[in-house]
Amino acid sequence: MTRQRAAILQVLRSDKCHHTAEEIFDLAKEILPTISRATVYNNLKALEDEMLIRRIVTEEGGARYDSSYIPHGHLFCSECGGIFDFTIPEFHKAIEGAADCVVDSYELKIRGVCSACRKNA
Amino acid sequence: MTRQRAAILQVLRSDKCHHTAEEIFDLAKEILPTISRATVYNNLKALEDEMLIRRIVTEEGGARYDSSYIPHGHLFCSECGGIFDFTIPEFHKAIEGAADCVVDSYELKIRGVCSACRKNA
DNA sequence: TAATAAATCTAGAAACATTCTAAAATGTGA
DNA sequence: TCACATTTTAGAATGTTTCTAGATTTATTA
Numbered sequence: 001m002t003r004q005r006a007a008i009l010q011v012l013r014s015d016k017c018h019h020t021a022e023e024i025f026d027l028a029k030e031i032l033p034t035i036s037r038a039t040v041y042n043n044l045k046a047l048e049d050e051m052l053i054r055r056i057v058t059e060e061g062g063a064r065y066d067s068s069y070i071p072h073g074h075l076f077c078s079e080c081g082g083i084f085d086f087t088i089p090e091f092h093k094a095i096e097g098a099a100d101c102v103v104d105s106y107e108l109k110i111r112g113v114c115s116a117c118r119k120n121a
Numbered sequence: 122m123t124r125q126r127a128a129i130l131q132v133l134r135s136d137k138c139h140h141t142a143e144e145i146f147d148l149a150k151e152i153l154p155t156i157s158r159a160t161v162y163n164n165l166k167a168l169e170d171e172m173l174i175r176r177i178v179t180e181e182g183g184a185r186y187d188s189s190y191i192p193h194g195h196l197f198c199s200e201c202g203g204i205f206d207f208t209i210p211e212f213h214k215a216i217e218g219a220a221d222c223v224v225d226s227y228e229l230k231i232r233g234v235c236s237a238c239r240k241n242a
Numbered sequence: 243t244a245a246t247a248a249a250t251c252t253a254g255a256a257a258c259a260t261t262c263t264a265a266a267a268t269g270t271g272a
Numbered sequence: 273t274c275a276c277a278t279t280t281t282a283g284a285a286t287g288t289t290t291c292t293a294g295a296t297t298t299a300t301t302a
Binding site: 124163182 | 287289290291292298
């Protein structure tokens, strides 16, 4: 656990956003001004291997990082641009039946309108 | 509908693979040797806007193209590397309830072992 | 058919996110 | 402290996708 890795974890856990690598780099620089991009990428990869964070890929192809590794769904709101977490109970079993497979992990992305934006409309 | 676009659609519909843009470019070149990369990308984007094909992004961040636009799940087999389609009946309603949202589209990616690989093991 | 306009294509340059490389810095155990 | 392994840094390199400018094709009208 180096200072650099601690700074990256601190950034990830400071709020509930799902940041891009570049955003994490910028925020980590506020803590450690000399940190380099490669260090951010290396540590994000290491943290994902250690199952401490999860990398999620948006529909556009860019990566974002989730401070939790536990599999859950992500709602990408088309109104506010927010990314919201949710879980479906018994989801593993449902998709194992539908896909006829043993599920190691899953990533469910929804494009839609979140309840807050729906109420404001 | 130009010859180029027809060639790209022909490649996409010739088999059940989920090709990358580069693979589609190479295969389209066998039909139209002078076709350019930008044409392939432009047409893939146009075809997705027209809801004739669907772009899916892998866990690694690379894009692959599905010859069907109808939303369905994708199983990425960790043994054979194949990408397999599947559907879950009533899935829209289930995730709308769990995520408290109105679903426009979804993309469900599973990492696991397909039934064929499971039988061979 | 000829002239014109609009859309599309091509080739290569540019942009972007990510990975690699080699050297410098840091941490660890004897 | 010394040697060794690990990590970091800065910038170059890579791979994918987009942009650009000019050429080609297609469609339209006379």
